[in-house]
Amino acid sequence: MSALLEVQQLEAFYGRTKALHGVSFSMARGGITTILGANGAGKTTTLRAISRMVRTTGSIRFEDEPLERKATEDVVQLGIAHAPEGRGTFVHLTVEENLRLGAWGRRERGNLRDDFDRVFGYFPVLRERRRQAAGTLSGGEQQMLAVARALMLRPRLLLLDEPSLGLAPLVVREIFRILRTINQTGVSILLVEQNAALALDLADHVFLLETGRVVMEGPSDVLRRDDAIRRAYLGY
Amino acid sequence: MSASRLPRVAGLLALVLIACALPFVMSNFRLFQFSQVYIYAIAILGLNMLTGYNGQFSLGHGAFYAIGAYVSAIMMDRWNIGYGWTIPVAGVLCLIVGFLFGLPALRLEGLYLALATFSLALAVPQILKYFEHWTGGSQGIVLSKPNAPFGLKLNPDQWLYYLTLGILILLFWLGANLLKGRIGRAIVAIRDNHIAAEAMGINTALYKSLVFGVSAAYTGVAGALSASVIAYVAPDSFNVFLSVTLLIGSVIGGLASISGAVFGALFIQFVPNWAQDISKAAPWAIFGVFLIGFMYLMPFGIAGGIRLLWIRATRSRVQQEGRSAVPTQAHTTT
Amino acid sequence: MDIFVQQVVSGLATGGIYASLALALVMIYQATDVVNFAQGELAMFATYICWTFLNAGFPYWVAFLSTLAIAFVGGVVIERVLIRPVENAPILTIVMVTLGLLVICNSVAGWIWTYVQKPFPSPFPERPFKAGNIVLGAHDLGEIQVTLLVLLCIYLFFRFTPLGLAMRAAAHNPVSSRLVGIRVGWMLALGWGLAAVFGAVAGMMVAPVLTLEPNLMGGVQIYAFAAATLGGFTSPGGAVLGGFIVGVVENLVGTYVHFIGTELKFTVALAMIIVVLLVRPAGLFGSTVVKRV
Numbered sequence: 001m002s003a004l005l006e007v008q009q010l011e012a013f014y015g016r017t018k019a020l021h022g023v024s025f026s027m028a029r030g031g032i033t034t035i036l037g038a039n040g041a042g043k044t045t046t047l048r049a050i051s052r053m054v055r056t057t058g059s060i061r062f063e064d065e066p067l068e069r070k071a072t073e074d075v076v077q078l079g080i081a082h083a084p085e086g087r088g089t090f091v092h093l094t095v096e097e098n099l100r101l102g103a104w105g106r107r108e109r110g111n112l113r114d115d116f117d118r119v120f121g122y123f124p125v126l127r128e129r130r131r132q133a134a135g136t137l138s139g140g141e142q143q144m145l146a147v148a149r150a151l152m153l154r155p156r157l158l159l160l161d162e163p164s165l166g167l168a169p170l171v172v173r174e175i176f177r178i179l180r181t182i183n184q185t186g187v188s189i190l191l192v193e194q195n196a197a198l199a200l201d202l203a204d205h206v207f208l209l210e211t212g213r214v215v216m217e218g219p220s221d222v223l224r225r226d227d228a229i230r231r232a233y234l235g236y
Numbered sequence: 237m238s239a240s241r242l243p244r245v246a247g248l249l250a251l252v253l254i255a256c257a258l259p260f261v262m263s264n265f266r267l268f269q270f271s272q273v274y275i276y277a278i279a280i281l282g283l284n285m286l287t288g289y290n291g292q293f294s295l296g297h298g299a300f301y302a303i304g305a306y307v308s309a310i311m312m313d314r315w316n317i318g319y320g321w322t323i324p325v326a327g328v329l330c331l332i333v334g335f336l337f338g339l340p341a342l343r344l345e346g347l348y349l350a351l352a353t354f355s356l357a358l359a360v361p362q363i364l365k366y367f368e369h370w371t372g373g374s375q376g377i378v379l380s381k382p383n384a385p386f387g388l389k390l391n392p393d394q395w396l397y398y399l400t401l402g403i404l405i406l407l408f409w410l411g412a413n414l415l416k417g418r419i420g421r422a423i424v425a426i427r428d429n430h431i432a433a434e435a436m437g438i439n440t441a442l443y444k445s446l447v448f449g450v451s452a453a454y455t456g457v458a459g460a461l462s463a464s465v466i467a468y469v470a471p472d473s474f475n476v477f478l479s480v481t482l483l484i485g486s487v488i489g490g491l492a493s494i495s496g497a498v499f500g501a502l503f504i505q506f507v508p509n510w511a512q513d514i515s516k517a518a519p520w521a522i523f524g525v526f527l528i529g530f531m532y533l534m535p536f537g538i539a540g541g542i543r544l545l546w547i548r549a550t551r552s553r554v555q556q557e558g559r560s561a562v563p564t565q566a567h568t569t570t
Numbered sequence: 571m572d573i574f575v576q577q578v579v580s581g582l583a584t585g586g587i588y589a590s591l592a593l594a595l596v597m598i599y600q601a602t603d604v605v606n607f608a609q610g611e612l613a614m615f616a617t618y619i620c621w622t623f624l625n626a627g628f629p630y631w632v633a634f635l636s637t638l639a640i641a642f643v644g645g646v647v648i649e650r651v652l653i654r655p656v657e658n659a660p661i662l663t664i665v666m667v668t669l670g671l672l673v674i675c676n677s678v679a680g681w682i683w684t685y686v687q688k689p690f691p692s693p694f695p696e697r698p699f700k701a702g703n704i705v706l707g708a709h710d711l712g713e714i715q716v717t718l719l720v721l722l723c724i725y726l727f728f729r730f731t732p733l734g735l736a737m738r739a740a741a742h743n744p745v746s747s748r749l750v751g752i753r754v755g756w757m758l759a760l761g762w763g764l765a766a767v768f769g770a771v772a773g774m775m776v777a778p779v780l781t782l783e784p785n786l787m788g789g790v791q792i793y794a795f796a797a798a799t800l801g802g803f804t805s806p807g808g809a810v811l812g813g814f815i816v817g818v819v820e821n822l823v824g825t826y827v828h829f830i831g832t833e834l835k836f837t838v839a840l841a842m843i844i845v846v847l848l849v850r851p852a853g854l855f856g857s858t859v860v861k862r863v
Binding site: 340352532 | 599603605652655656659660662663665666667669670671672673674676677678680681792795799803836837840843844847848851
């Protein structure tokens with residue numbers, strides 16, 4: 001059985017500056033993988049590379065389909081939803097309009113009613129605020145909206161960039177709990193996080209980036225016990 | 237002088253020598269055209285300082301050009317003051333007016349400043365016609381070309397050519413010193429991130445207004461020179477089209493560039509003529525095609541295009557930044 | 571009082587034209603930060619195309635609608651072919667391209683159709699409409715209706731259709747739009763197409779009044795700038811309202827303030843722009859963009 005996502009020798013460039021120096025990893029179907037690392041390590045760049053938002057060399061295959069020549073919009077149509085750093089909310093549009101837009105990339109459009117029900121089931125607060133401008137939501141609510149919007153695509157792979165950023169711990173725990181539920185419905189998740197403890201808890205596979213290179217990878221329960229990781233990223 | 241600067245200085249000197257030799261081989265009409273080029277170059281350098289280096293969009297520099305031209309014309313015509321004196325007076329007057337204009341302009345950014353300056357440019361011919369008593373109304377003021385001083389054996393066109401060339405060199409040298417030094421860096425810093433510049437202790441309000449003033453002064457001097465070179469001023473020559481032409485010259489030549497001012501001036505002086513030669517029926521259509529073509533080939537202007545070629549040719553290992561709104565390098569290609 | 575009402579209605583009619591052109595300008599500005607200086611000239615060109623259809627014997631509304639269709643396609647093509655190569659260039663570079671387009675349009679129109687003024691028909695009846703002592707031109711009333719109809723259709727389109735939503739999203743946040751699968755480039759092209767349609771409507775409505783010639787839209791464009799400045803360049807609704815206000819104010823000032831005859835009416839537009847920029851640059855309905863540093 002082939003991997004869901006397979007990345008080989010990925011290099012990424014901002015202008016002439018190289019941000020990733022030959023990153024290779026693969027993701028199994030149905031799993032949750034997390035990318036850890038300090039600021040500037042290249043975590044966000046990796047997600048952007050998969051979404052074709054930066055120039056890359058190397059190979060990226062999603063369900064055996066090569067992505068290198070595709071545009072962002074095509075990647076979305078293949079079933080990869082990306083909730084970017086900073087949420088990327090359409091602040092002047094309503095919550096409902098944001099969600100509707102999430103479904104835009106779907107190949108089979110179908111009735112959105114079920115999707116709305118499902119998404120409001122995960123995040124009831126969004127149903128209350130469905131006609132409000134998205135910019136008036138709190139940080140936590142906007143993060144929920146970002147995840148919900150990504151789910152409207154009915155994606156097979158969800159790319160999440162720093163969902164915990166700027167949020168209160170209680171809210172973050174709630175979001176991570178919901179992520180686990182979402183994963184159990186068959187959505188694979190590739191998560192970039194600075195909050196290592198939470199990420200290691202959620203994920204089954206981890207890899208660690210340092211200045212654009214993979215320096216360590218493995219199952220999360222193994223890496224969690226690794227001394228170097230404990231000291232550098234878990235703080236004890 | 238370091239080794240790397242020597243070829244540059246030598247190249248510049250060669251250009252100046254060639255320019256000085258031209259009056260002996262070119263017709264009076266061609267000299268007149270080149271005097272115009274030098275005048276436009278001075279005006280465009282003024283505009284470059286403001287829009288390219290300092291990021292303040294001006295669609296109204298024709299107004300300063302008009303002020304310079306009319307100040308010079310009125311002084312010569314009514315008070316019989318020699319043309320030589322009118323030029324610094326025009327410059328100083330425009331410096332003050334520009335500075336005063338820069339104060340309310342502080343509140344306006346980008347599009348809004350462009351709109352304000354555009355509106356003023358539209359109003360200039362009306363205002364000039366309104367103050368008939370001073371400006372001679374729609375008829376304008378007819379002047380005469382000055383003769384060469386000290387009994388030099390030059391006809392007026394030749395003398396004016398040397399005069400404009402001389403002032404061009406002086407103003408460009410001054411401008412280069414200004415823009416390459418501390419002040420130039422402050423000006424560019426304000427353009428790129430005025431909040432950070434302010435936080436670093438640069439008095440952005442003062443600098444922005446000063447740049448407006450200096451920019452206006454340059455364009456005013458150009459206007460004053462044009463009064464003598466063309467020997468005629470009339471309100472309709474200073475309409476909004478002039479402001480747009482100066483901006484076109486500025487962008488085509490290269491916004492944050494000193495040499496760009498000369499390239500831009502050459503473009504706005506000669507391309508309309510070529511367009512006329514190519515098509516009598518729709519010359520401006522040809523001009524438009526040239527304009528669009530240049531922008532496709534050289535989005536950062538001629539100076540920017542040359543710089544890119546130079547970088548590729550010398551295979552410099554300098555890391556290029558990603559594209560920004562206006563080229564972030566303030567250094568020039570002179 | 572009667573004169574007042576007449577001038578207000580007349581002002582609303584011209585205001586509708588300014589509103590259409592202002593809306594075109596604001597639509598493109600919102601999506602790309604570029605002011606399309608060629609908008610008026612494109613409108614003039616479209617009006618000439620309509621004139622050509624009318625001359626060939628087509629009924630008015632057939633010519634009108636065909637012209638709108640051609641304008642739409644033209645706008646899309648111009649964006650994809652002319653603007654796309656420089657879409658990542660500095661703003662002023664793109665502005666230069668629109669300036670180039672302006673002169674090309676003006677010059678080619680003069681070359682094809684000459685600079686001789688041509689009469690352009692109005693689809694509305696000759697006889698004025700009387701309500702008591704008030705006499706209202708049928709063309710003015712018709713113009714207001716056409717403008718309002720077009721604006722209503724556009725509003726419904728943007729508010730209630732998926733495509734309209736996608737276009738709004740693309741203008742507002744192109745990066746996030748790509749992440750949900752919207753082809754932002756094509757949304758921009760559609761925006762240019764719609765803007766061209768608004769321009770064409772403005773041109774065909776004003777041509778009967780000003781007579782058709784290549785410099786038809788020059789003055790109208792200035793008023794459209796005033797309208798967009800007043801209403802706010804970041805607010806399409808504001809631009810429309812601004813258009814109507816500018817039209818009415820222009821007419822009333824021209825009528826009641828006696829030293830401003832028809833020549834200086836133009837100065838009124840300029841004065842409005844300057845005053846708005848000094849007092850509230852973002853316009854009545856625009857929002858100041860707060861940028862994070």
